[in-house]
Amino acid sequence: MVAVVRRNPTAVMLLLALAWPAVELVLPLRFHIAGSLRTVFIFAILALGLNVVSGFTGLLNLGIAAFMAIGAYAFGILTCDTYPFQIGFWPALLLTLIIGAMAGFLLGAPTIRLRGDYLAIVTLGFGEIVQDVLKNLQAITKGMQGINPLPSPTCCASGGGWTWRELQGGDHLSWYWLTLAILSVCVLAVRRLERSHIGRAWISVREDELASRAMGIRVDRVKLLAFATGASLAALSGALFASSLSSTGEPSNYDFQVSILALCIIIVGGIGSVAGVLIGSLVMIGFNSIVLVKVAEWMQEVGWSSTSNVLASPNNWKYLIFGVALVLMVRFRPQGLLPPTIEDDPAHDAPDEPGALR
Amino acid sequence: MSGAALRIEGVTVRFGGVVANESVSLEIPEHSIFAVIGPNGAGKTTLFNAVTGVHAPTAGEVYFFGERARLPVNAAVVARALLVGLLSGVGFFLSMNAQELWTATFDVPYVYGEPFDWMLGLEGFVGAAREVPFTMGALPAMIGLIIGSMTMLVLWSGSRGGSDVVARTGVARTFQNIRLFTEMSLVENVLVGMDYRLRTGFWSALLRLPQFGTERLAARRASIKLLRFVGLESRKAEAAGSLSYGHRRRLEIARALASDPRILLLDEPAAGMNPQEISELMELIRSLRDRGITVVLIEHHMKLVMGISDRIAVLQYGRKIAEGTPEEVRCNPRCVEAYLGADEGVA
Numbered sequence: 001m002v003a004v005v006r007r008n009p010t011a012v013m014l015l016l017a018l019a020w021p022a023v024e025l026v027l028p029l030r031f032h033i034a035g036s037l038r039t040v041f042i043f044a045i046l047a048l049g050l051n052v053v054s055g056f057t058g059l060l061n062l063g064i065a066a067f068m069a070i071g072a073y074a075f076g077i078l079t080c081d082t083y084p085f086q087i088g089f090w091p092a093l094l095l096t097l098i099i100g101a102m103a104g105f106l107l108g109a110p111t112i113r114l115r116g117d118y119l120a121i122v123t124l125g126f127g128e129i130v131q132d133v134l135k136n137l138q139a140i141t142k143g144m145q146g147i148n149p150l151p152s153p154t155c156c157a158s159g160g161g162w163t164w165r166e167l168q169g170g171d172h173l174s175w176y177w178l179t180l181a182i183l184s185v186c187v188l189a190v191r192r193l194e195r196s197h198i199g200r201a202w203i204s205v206r207e208d209e210l211a212s213r214a215m216g217i218r219v220d221r222v223k224l225l226a227f228a229t230g231a232s233l234a235a236l237s238g239a240l241f242a243s244s245l246s247s248t249g250e251p252s253n254y255d256f257q258v259s260i261l262a263l264c265i266i267i268v269g270g271i272g273s274v275a276g277v278l279i280g281s282l283v284m285i286g287f288n289s290i291v292l293v294k295v296a297e298w299m300q301e302v303g304w305s306s307t308s309n310v311l312a313s314p315n316n317w318k319y320l321i322f323g324v325a326l327v328l329m330v331r332f333r334p335q336g337l338l339p340p341t342i343e344d345d346p347a348h349d350a351p352d353e354p355g356a357l358r
Numbered sequence: 359m360s361g362a363a364l365r366i367e368g369v370t371v372r373f374g375g376v377v378a379n380e381s382v383s384l385e386i387p388e389h390s391i392f393a394v395i396g397p398n399g400a401g402k403t404t405l406f407n408a409v410t411g412v413h414a415p416t417a418g419e420v421y422f423f424g425e426r427a428r429l430p431v432n433a434a435v436v437a438r439a440l441l442v443g444l445l446s447g448v449g450f451f452l453s454m455n456a457q458e459l460w461t462a463t464f465d466v467p468y469v470y471g472e473p474f475d476w477m478l479g480l481e482g483f484v485g486a487a488r489e490v491p492f493t494m495g496a497l498p499a500m501i502g503l504i505i506g507s508m509t510m511l512v513l514w515s516g517s518r519g520g521s522d523v524v525a526r527t528g529v530a531r532t533f534q535n536i537r538l539f540t541e542m543s544l545v546e547n548v549l550v551g552m553d554y555r556l557r558t559g560f561w562s563a564l565l566r567l568p569q570f571g572t573e574r575l576a577a578r579r580a581s582i583k584l585l586r587f588v589g590l591e592s593r594k595a596e597a598a599g600s601l602s603y604g605h606r607r608r609l610e611i612a613r614a615l616a617s618d619p620r621i622l623l624l625d626e627p628a629a630g631m632n633p634q635e636i637s638e639l640m641e642l643i644r645s646l647r648d649r650g651i652t653v654v655l656i657e658h659h660m661k662l663v664m665g666i667s668d669r670i671a672v673l674q675y676g677r678k679i680a681e682g683t684p685e686e687v688r689c690n691p692r693c694v695e696a697y698l699g700a701d702e703g704v705a
Binding site for chain 1: 410412456457458460461464465467468470471474479509513517520521522525526530531533537538539540541542543546549550551553554556558560563564566570574577595596597613614616617
C-alpha cells in the first residue's frame with residue numbers, strides 16, 4: 001500500500017480528490033470543503049505551468065501571474081456579452097490556451113538568452129507591465145472594473161439529475177468535478193511531456209545548459225517551448241479563475257503576490273515534481289482559502305472573534321504563518337514535500353535484441 | 359582534403375588581451391586516434407571549445423569532413439527574419455494605437471445583443487487605421503520591422519555555428535570537468551545524447567502517437583546497449599550524481615556515443631583513473647576507433663597517449679610546437695623540454 005502511494009503519488013492524490021465528495025456526505029457540514037477546493041485545483045494548474053518553466057527547465061519566472069491575467073482577460077473578452085465575440089466557454093478555453101502559448105512565446109523569444117537572475121528580473125517586470133496595461137487600456141479591458149459578467153461553463157452538471165446545462169455559481173459540486181477533470185487532463189499532459197524526450201530536454205537544460213547544447217539540443221527552442229507550455233497552462237488557470245468568479249476582477253488580482261504564491265507552491269511541493277505541485281497547492285491554497293476561513297467561522301461560533309482586536313482574526317496571521325512555514329520548510333526539508341524521483345520503466349527492456357544500436 | 363576527419367586552419371582564440379590559441383592548424387585523419395598534449399594552460403581545452411563551437415574562434419576555420427559546421431544562409435532564413443520583422447512592425451503599429459483601433463473595430467459597430475457584423479468592423483478598422491498620423495503609425499511600424507528582422511538576423515548569425523550545430527554534424531565530446539546531468543538516471547543521460555536523432559515531436563509526445571512509442575522503445579534499448587558497452591548497465595536506473603569519478607567519465611563517453619558521432623573529442627578522459635581503469639579506457643578507445651570513430655583526445659597521462667595515439671600534437675603557450683607519431687614527438691627536443699621532460703621523463 002505504502003509502496004503504491006510512493007510510486008505514484010500523483011494518481012493517488014487525484015483518486016482521493018475523486019472520492020472526496022462521497023466522503024463529504026458522511027461528514028458534518030462544517031467539514032464540507034468541496035466548494036473551496038476548486039480554487040486549489042485552479043491554482044494547481046497555474047503552478048503546474050510554472051513547474052514546467054521553473055521546475056523542469058530551471059528558468060526562474062517571477063511573472064507567471066501575468067499569463068494568468070492574459071488568460072483571464074482573453075477569456076473575458078471572448079465570452080462576455082459586452083464584446084462582440086461571445087464564443088462560449090469551451091471554444092474560449094481552447095483559444096485561451098493558444099493565446100497563452102503565444103504570449104509566452106512573445107515574452108520568451110527576445111529574453112530567452114538571459115540567464116538566471118536577469119530572466120527573473122525581466123519576468124518580474126513583465127508581470128508589472130501586464131497589470132499596468134490592463135489597468136490603462138480602458139477601452140478594451142474596462143480598466144479597474146474588470147470584465148463581467150462572464151458566462152459559466154456549459155457542461156454535464158449534477159443537481160436535479162445529470163444534465164447538459166450551464167453551471168450556476170452556487171453549483172459547488174459541479175464546479176468541483178469540472179475543475180478536477182481539467183486539472184487531471186493537465187496533469188496527464190505534463191506527465192506525458194515530462195516522461196518523453198521533450199521533458200528530458202527541459203531537465204537537461206536545467207541541469208547543464210552547456211552540456212546539453214554540446215549534445216545537439218537546441219537550447220533556445222527547448223526553452224521557448226517550455227515557456228509557451230507554461231504560459232499556456234497559466235492562461236488556462238486564469239480563464240477558469242475568471243469563469244468561476246464570473247468576472248475577471250480587477251487587474252491587481254493577478255499581481256506579484258500571485259506569482260510568488262505559485263512559486264511557493266512548487267517550492268513547498270518540491271521543485272520539478274508534478275506530485276509536488278498537487279500537494280503544494282493543497283497545502284498553500286488549502287490553508288489560505290479553507291483552513292483560515294473555517295477557523296474564522298469556528299471562532300465566530302464559539303465567540304472568540306472580535307472586531308476590535310486585529311489579532312483575533314486568523315486572516316491577519318496568514319503571512320506570519322506562511323513565512324514561518326516557509327522558513328521551516330527550507331531549513332528542514334529543502335527538497336520539498338514530494339521531490340521528483342527518478343523513474344525507470346524496465347518493462348521496456350529487452351536489451352538482447354540486436355540492431356537497436358546504429 | 360579527403361581523409362581528414364577534422365581540419366583546423368589557423369585557429370586563433372583571444373579573450374580580451376589573452377591569446378589562448380595562436381594560429382593553430384591541425385589535420386586529423388579519419389579513423390585515427392589523435393592526441394593533443396601540452397602543459398597546463400597551453401590552450402588545449404580552448405582549442406576543443408573552439409572546435410565544438412562553445413566559443414567562436416577569433417580567426418581561422420574548422421572543417422569536419424571538408425565542411426564547416428555552420429548553418430547556411432538561405433531563403434528560409436531571410437524569409438523568417440522578414441516574417442518576424444513584419445509581425446513586430448504590425449505589433450508596434452497595433453500597440454501604439456490599440457484603444458482607437460479597438461473602439462473603431464469592435465465597440466462602435468457592435469450593438470448590444472445583436473450579432474456582430476464583421477464587415478462593419480473591418481470598415482471601422484480600416485477607417486481608423488487610415489487616420490493614424492505618420493508618427494504614430496507608419497514610423498513605429500517601420501521601426502518595428504527593422505528591429506524585428508535585424509534582431510532575428512543577429513541572433514541567428516550568433517548561433518549558426520553554435521555547439522548544437524556542431525554536435526548535429528556528428529561531433530561529440532566529453533568535458534574536462536565532467537558535466538553530467540546529475541539528477542537524471544544513467545539511461546536518461548544517454549538518452550539526452552540521443553535526443554537530436556529522435557524524429558517525433560511535441561504533439562506525438564503529448565498524444566502518445568504510435569510512432570512515439572516505437573521510437574522511445576528503440577532509443578531506450580540503444581541506450582542500455584551503450585551502458586553495457588561502457589560497463590554500467592547494472593546501474594542504469596540510478597542517478598548519475600551517485601556514480602564514482604571513473605564511472606562518471608565512462609557515462610560521459612556513453613552519452614557522447616549516443617549521438618552516433620563520427621568524431622569524438624575526449625577532454626582528459628583518464629584524469630583521476632587508477633591504472634586498472636586506464637588500461638580499460640585504452641581498450642575502450644581502441645574499440646571506438648575500430649568502430650570507425652575518429653578519436654581526438656587531450657590527455658596528460660603519457661602511458662595512455664603514447665600507447666594508443668596514431669599521431670600527437672604538442673601545444674605550448676597556445677601554439678603548436680610539434681606534431682607527429684608518438685616516436686617523433688618523444689624524440690623532439692622541444693617537446694621534451696616543454697613538457698615530457700618536466701612531467702614524467704618518458705624515455
